[in-house]
Amino acid sequence: MLRFSNFLFPESRDPDRDADVIADCIAEAKLCDELGVEVLWLAEHHFDGNCAYVDPVTFAAAVLTATKRIKVGFAVAQVSLHHPMRLAEEMSLLDNIGRGRVIVGLGRGTAYNVYEYQGYGIPHEEAGERYEEAEGIMLQAWTSPNGFTHEGKHWTLKVPRLRPTPFTKPHPYLIRAASSEEGALHLARRGLPFLMNVQTNETTAKRIALYKQTMTEAGFDAAHLARCLDETWVWRNIVVAETDEEARRIGIPAFEAMQEHRKTLREKIYAEQGIIMKRETAPPARVGIDSGLVVGSPETVAAKMAEIEATGVGGVICSFRLGPMPADAAASSIRLFMEKVAPRFAPKLRAAAD
Structure with a gap:
């Protein structure tokens, strides 16, 4: 059974409209809660308007209090930018506010936007090692009722005890991002599920096959492997309309504009400073349909979801509001997806629809 979630990743090009876009986000969260979306994933990006609410930790508190059942996940919290x-x-507090509805998705931070590290005064070369050390500290904090000490490269700590204690025992549900094959196999050897970025179905199928092989070779049994696969997610941009033609009319220009906007500031920084972490190019729209954009009628999108299900991944992180797309167009897409696509893959939803 393929699982479905929404990646709330809203663009705001005009600083004077930030408040309106953030209000749209709360409305989208409530709609997803009403329609039975399993998880609402939040992003973290700074200084460029590519993610209007910027700070997913603060925004998660607002979402949790505005909703009743939907889980709120991080895809991901940029650990390298945080103490x-x-x-x-903060994650323990959110876990208490949501009474267990939080998914702590962790990653080192962006691999593209050097200005995010510069804005926080953190050398981007330290991102990976900061992430590794920070993850260990967080796990120790959640599971040390008598406090702990830590002496590492970046932090020296003497912690009496974390308060509030996590609502979920022994700690909030934790998942890591792996944007590369190497990262996915590292998590396979640890017996852990993971979050994947936008990619082709061929890449997803290959990665899942290697993940399964590596986990089996590491000694994990079939039941553990099945649980990890069920909890592994891949990201796709989704636009659903009544017809294929209408979906393409709405979706392809929004997708192209989003891709271009996301690289604009990093290219400006490169022109001014000569510094770039990783170059990213925006694919032509129709190539993007294969690599990251699923667009069409409910029937077309359901067929594409079946192809993703065949890769063996457990869930799809669906991003519905793309670039400058109006909020009402995204809401219509979400509603069509949940009413006419999702029930084909979930027995409970299918029964409710019948």
């Missing part, structure tokens, strides 16, 4: 004890406290 690990402050992040551990």
Whole structure:
């Protein structure tokens, strides 16, 4: 059974409209809660308007209080930009506010936007090692009722005890991002599920096959492997309309504009400073349909979801509001997806629809 979630990743090009876009996000969260979306994933990006609410930790608190059942996940919290004890406290608080509805998705931080590290005064070369050290600190904080000490490269800590203690025992549900094959196999050897970025179905199928092989070779049994696959997610941009033609009319220009906007500031920084972490090009729209954009009528999108299900991945992180797309167009797409696509893959939803 393929699982479905929404990646709430809203663009705001005009600083004067930030408040309106953030209000749209709360409305989208409530709609997803009403329609039975399993998880609402939040992003973290700074200084460029590519993610209007910027801080997913603060925004998650608003979403949790505005909704009743939907889980709120991070895809991901950029751990390298945070003090690990402050992040551990904040996640524990969210876990209590949502009474277990939080999914702590962790990653090192962006691999593209050097200005995010510059804005926080953190050398981007340290991102990976900061992430590794911080993750260990957070796990220790959540599971040490008598406090702990830590002496590492970036932090020296003497912590009496974390408060509030996590609602979920022994700690909030944790998942890691892996944007590369190497990262996915590292998590396979640890017996852990993971979050994947936008990619082709061929890449997803290959990665899942290697993940299964590696986990089996590491000694994990079939039941553990099945649980991990069920909890592994891949990201796709989704636009659903009544017809294929209408979906393409709405979706392809929005997708192209989104891709271009996301690289604009990093290219400006490169022109001014000569610094770039990783170059990213925006694919032509029709190539993007294969690599990251699923667009069409409910029947067309359902067929594409079946192809994703065949890769063996457990769930799809669907991003519905793309670039400058109006909020009402995204809401219509979400509603069509949940009413006419999702029930074909979930017995409970199918029964409710019948």
